[in-house]
Amino acid sequence: xxxxxxxxxxxxxxxxxxxxxxxxxxxxxxxxxxxxxxxxxxxxxxxxxxxxxxxxxxxxxxxxxxxxxxxxxxxxxxxxxxxxxxxxxxxxxxxxxxxxxxxxxxxxxxxxxxxxxxxxxxxxxxxxxxxxxxxxxxxxxxxxxxxxxxxxxxxxxxxxxxxxxxxxxxxxxxxxxxxxxxxxxxxxxxxxxxxxxxxxxxxxxxxxxxxxxxxxxxxxxxxxxxxxxxxxxxxxxxxxxxxxxxxxxxxxxxxxxxxxxxxxxxxxxxxxxxxxxxxxxxxxxxxxxxxxxxxxxxxxxxxxxxxxxxxxxxxxxxxxxxxxxxxxxxxxxxxxxxxxxxxxxxxxxxxxxxxxxxxxxxxxxxxxxxxxxxxxxxxxxxxxxxxxxxxxxxxxxxxxxxxxxxxxxxxxxxxxxxxxxxxxxxxxxxxxxxxxxxxxxxxxxxxxxxxxxxxxxxxxxxxxxxxxxxxxxxxxxxxxxxxxxxxxxxxxxxxxxxxxxxxxxxxxxxxxxxxxxxxxxxxxxxxxxxxxxxxx
Amino acid sequence: xxxxxxxxxxxxxxxxxxxxxxxxxxxxxxxxxxxxxxxxxxxxxxxxxxxxxxxxxxxxxxxxxxxxxxxxxxxxxxxxxxxxxxxxxxxxxxxxxxxxxxxxxxxxxxxxxxxxxxxxxxxxxxxxxxxxxxxxxxxxxxxxxxxxxxxxxxxxxxxxxxxxxxxxxxxxxxxxxxxxxxxxxxxxxxxxxxxxxxxxxxxxxxxxxxxxxxxxxxxxxxxxxxxxxxxxxxxxxxxxxxxxxxxxxxxxxxxxxxxxxxxxxxxxxxxxxxxxxxxxxxxxxxxxxxxxxxxxxxxxxxxxxxxxxxxxxxxxxxxxxxxxxxxxxxxxxxxxxx
Ligand SMILES: [Zn+2]
Ligand SMILES: [Zn+2]
Numbered sequence: 001x002x003x004x005x006x007x008x009x010x011x012x013x014x015x016x017x018x019x020x021x022x023x024x025x026x027x028x029x030x031x032x033x034x035x036x037x038x039x040x041x042x043x044x045x046x047x048x049x050x051x052x053x054x055x056x057x058x059x060x061x062x063x064x065x066x067x068x069x070x071x072x073x074x075x076x077x078x079x080x081x082x083x084x085x086x087x088x089x090x091x092x093x094x095x096x097x098x099x100x101x102x103x104x105x106x107x108x109x110x111x112x113x114x115x116x117x118x119x120x121x122x123x124x125x126x127x128x129x130x131x132x133x134x135x136x137x138x139x140x141x142x143x144x145x146x147x148x149x150x151x152x153x154x155x156x157x158x159x160x161x162x163x164x165x166x167x168x169x170x171x172x173x174x175x176x177x178x179x180x181x182x183x184x185x186x187x188x189x190x191x192x193x194x195x196x197x198x199x200x201x202x203x204x205x206x207x208x209x210x211x212x213x214x215x216x217x218x219x220x221x222x223x224x225x226x227x228x229x230x231x232x233x234x235x236x237x238x239x240x241x242x243x244x245x246x247x248x249x250x251x252x253x254x255x256x257x258x259x260x261x262x263x264x265x266x267x268x269x270x271x272x273x274x275x276x277x278x279x280x281x282x283x284x285x286x287x288x289x290x291x292x293x294x295x296x297x298x299x300x301x302x303x304x305x306x307x308x309x310x311x312x313x314x315x316x317x318x319x320x321x322x323x324x325x326x327x328x329x330x331x332x333x334x335x336x337x338x339x340x341x342x343x344x345x346x347x348x349x350x351x352x353x354x355x356x357x358x359x360x361x362x363x364x365x366x367x368x369x370x371x372x373x374x375x376x377x378x379x380x381x382x383x384x385x386x387x388x389x390x391x392x393x394x395x396x397x398x399x400x401x402x403x404x405x406x407x408x409x410x411x412x413x414x415x416x417x418x419x420x421x422x423x424x425x426x427x428x429x430x431x432x433x434x435x436x437x438x439x440x441x442x443x444x445x446x447x448x449x450x451x452x453x454x455x456x457x458x459x460x461x462x463x464x465x466x467x468x469x470x471x472x473x474x475x476x477x478x479x480x481x482x483x484x485x486x487x488x489x490x491x492x493x494x495x496x497x498x499x500x501x502x503x504x505x506x507x508x509x510x511x512x513x514x515x516x517x518x519x520x521x522x523x524x525x526x527x528x529x530x531x532x533x534x535x536x
Numbered sequence: 537x538x539x540x541x542x543x544x545x546x547x548x549x550x551x552x553x554x555x556x557x558x559x560x561x562x563x564x565x566x567x568x569x570x571x572x573x574x575x576x577x578x579x580x581x582x583x584x585x586x587x588x589x590x591x592x593x594x595x596x597x598x599x600x601x602x603x604x605x606x607x608x609x610x611x612x613x614x615x616x617x618x619x620x621x622x623x624x625x626x627x628x629x630x631x632x633x634x635x636x637x638x639x640x641x642x643x644x645x646x647x648x649x650x651x652x653x654x655x656x657x658x659x660x661x662x663x664x665x666x667x668x669x670x671x672x673x674x675x676x677x678x679x680x681x682x683x684x685x686x687x688x689x690x691x692x693x694x695x696x697x698x699x700x701x702x703x704x705x706x707x708x709x710x711x712x713x714x715x716x717x718x719x720x721x722x723x724x725x726x727x728x729x730x731x732x733x734x735x736x737x738x739x740x741x742x743x744x745x746x747x748x749x750x751x752x753x754x755x756x757x758x759x760x761x762x763x764x765x766x767x768x769x770x771x772x773x774x775x776x777x778x779x780x781x782x783x784x785x786x787x788x789x790x791x792x793x794x795x796x797x798x799x800x801x802x803x804x805x806x807x808x809x810x811x812x813x814x815x816x817x818x819x820x821x822x823x824x825x826x827x828x829x830x831x832x833x834x835x836x837x838x839x840x841x842x843x844x845x846x847x848x849x850x851x852x853x854x855x856x857x858x859x860x861x862x863x864x865x866x867x868x869x870x871x872x873x874x
Pocket of ligand 1: 577579582634655
């Protein structure tokens with residue numbers, strides 16, 4: 001437990017992404033199984049101990065410390081777990097610092113926590129806390145209540161894992177969803193060259209292939225195919241062994257939110273497409289789609305009412321097929337995969353699936369004209385896919401491009417939030433967001449690029465306010481620094497060079513266009529993407 | 537008319553600007569210029585310039601001279617030797633264990649005894665004389681770290697953290713933010729005690745005070761100025777600077793520094809993060825919670841007055857322990873950098 005507590009402590013004070021990666025990688029390399037697996041689970045938020053709550057800790061403490069002194073301390077420290085870790089009275093007799101034998105391993109801590117129930121926790125947790133020093137208590141209480149908030153995302157932890165054992169992060173991502181804490185097969189594969197964890201029997205998430213912004217590039221339509229970029233959320237449907245899962249962009253399993261899709265497949269396949277909701281808002285061709293707003297009503301729900309299923313049924317506009325009847329097609333060129341996909345349509349329920357139409361353009365200029373003429377709100381822009389491109393995880397230059405249409409849009413990461421004024425004074429409603437100053441997986445950092453305090457609905461404001469409060473890592477007076485996990489699509493009129501900003505850029509009229517819960521932070525745009533939009 | 541026989545302590549008056557001793561028209565640690573000032577120690581929130589006469593220890597006067605270039609009419613006070621202030625008031629200085637020359641002041645008048653601690657601590661400190669428990673009727677204490685979350689760990693462990701961080705970074709350096717008077721010299725002495733005998737590099741703002749400490753008999757080992765030194769030479773070294781320099785342009789001259797800070801506030805994560813500290817060292821020249829409460833028990837006064845800090849919690853503790861106490865709400869005393 002001491003090594004883990006030290007790791008948590010160091011991470012708390014480490015700001016640079018690279019230094020965080022080094023710390024985690026070093027820990028994973030030097031810590032034995034199964035402790036390192038449990039640590040990885042804790043860092044990626046994969047552990048849940050429903051018996052231990054913030055209120056449990058409060059109650060335990062007020063039984064041992066004068067309530068007034070507790071309240072004054074909690075006010076000053078600003079965090080229940082930290083207050084408790086500092087205030088916890090030393091047990092009678094030897095202190096754990098002097099007797100390392102008493103100190104439990106992380107695995108033992110996890111076992112004890114998992115065995116606790118609502119009725120036993122008040123009796124058992126104190127004994128565990130007595131065996132730890134203040135740092136150990138802090139780490140334990142933080143991960144027991146599922147609130148690490150030390151600026152480490154699940155993705156960062158997986159990148160660190162890949163770095164620790166020098167294995168490709170895409171493979172880690174692929175195996176990740178098929179393994180359970182403390183991940184013995186994953187460590188055996190990465191650290192000891194054992195066979196990789198089996199992936200053929202579980203409906204695994206495969207990392208998405210992504211597009212670069214087109215910017216000034218001009219391509220030949222002989223080499224590239226074009227299709228519309230639809231305004232829904234990108235999903236992956238996986239069916240294997242009689243089970244179907246729907247995965248979001250970040251690899252989250254959202255099957256429960258869209259049961260009608262999970263029911264719609266009955267043969268082994270992995271499909272890539274845009275999730276949309278039926279509706280008349282957007283004309284579309286066969287089968288119109290509702291606005292993104294209608295889709296948003298359905299996102300993030302754990303259960304779905306019959307009424308919702310009837311009024312806003314979901315369907316998928318298919319872009320690609322990765323695996324079919326157990327055969328991995330990802331090595332084939334896009335054109336070949338497209339043929340396989342077209343052949344598949346006969347086997348799919350047309351109520352739930354249609355095919356993303358290709359845009360027939362003779363030349364790039366022709367395509368530009370078609371794109372300009374598109375007035376449909378459902379269309380975010382145009383995708384260009386190299387006809388011979390295999391399906392490769394991540395964003396490889398030259399294979400796929402996205403050509404977004406006006407207004408200027410960019411995906412940023414929420415960094416800071418400040419309370420508003422007037423009737424908004426109780427809300428965090430002024431948002432500062434940033435873009436990456438390079439490749440986030442190579443250790444790039446976020447640079448603030450702008451501030452916005454409008455563009456969202458009242459409901460979205462409530463949601464954002466709650467997000468800020470629940471994901472605060474730091475406070476500076478009225479300003480909160482968030483854990484930088486949320487992507488915001490920011491719309492703006494223009495962007496200019498500016499010496500006054502650290503990013504060297506200033507946006508005109510930025511507004512929050514949309515909350516992108518579906519998009520992982522490391523996939524937000526980079527500074528170069530914003531710089532490319534400068535038209536001075 | 538009832539005749540007043542019980543002690544009333546009306547001769548001593550807490551004022552927002554200091555403790556006023558009526559009969560002899562003297563002030564203790566006044567925050568405004570006065571005719572006669574009794575100064576506990578050299579920190580800026582206690583020792584200010586512009587007074588008519590200053591009563592202080594030899595070391596405190598030397599520190600005030602260095603900082604203000606002349607402290608008015610100087611009266612050197614020796615520890616444990618009573619000084620007559622006139623009109624039946626006597627002042628006796630006792631060591632406070634806070635910084636070099638720091639004293640608590642015992643005031644006696646008409647058989648009543650009042651102690652003003654200034655700032656103090658109970659932990660051993662190689663740079664100054666340890667705090668002495670002196671019995672009194674009224675104990676006037678600070679409460680800078682007056683919350684039960686403040687427990688300063690043994691300094692040996694904090695020194696080890698500092699030495700480990702240095703060893704992990706042969707290509708970088710460790711920049712330690714430390715208050716220029718007291719904290720910096722204590723950190724240097726403790727490093728020497730931990731067996732570290734390499735030269736220690738100093739920010740310009742620390743050089744004079746370190747030299748004065750040496751002059752006053754506190755050996756600090758080999759010190760070098762970090763000013764005008766090549767980056768290359770600072771690799772693998774420990775550099776001390778005032779806390780404000782850590783996030784300042786000054787730190788650009790350092791090779792890949794780890795930012796450390798020696799302060800009691802470092803006990804609370806949020807405070808450390810607010811100051812961009814990467815290596816928090818919990819080292820304080822004030823009492824932590826246990827020292828404060830233990831001192832009140834040891835001195836066992838009839839009444840405790842709290843000058844500044846988190847007085848609410850200390851008052852609550854006094855209440856829980858059936859001790860009379862009151863807060864004085866004094867202004868201008870707060871050691872943000874301790
Ligand atoms: Zn002081
Ligand atoms: Zn002070």
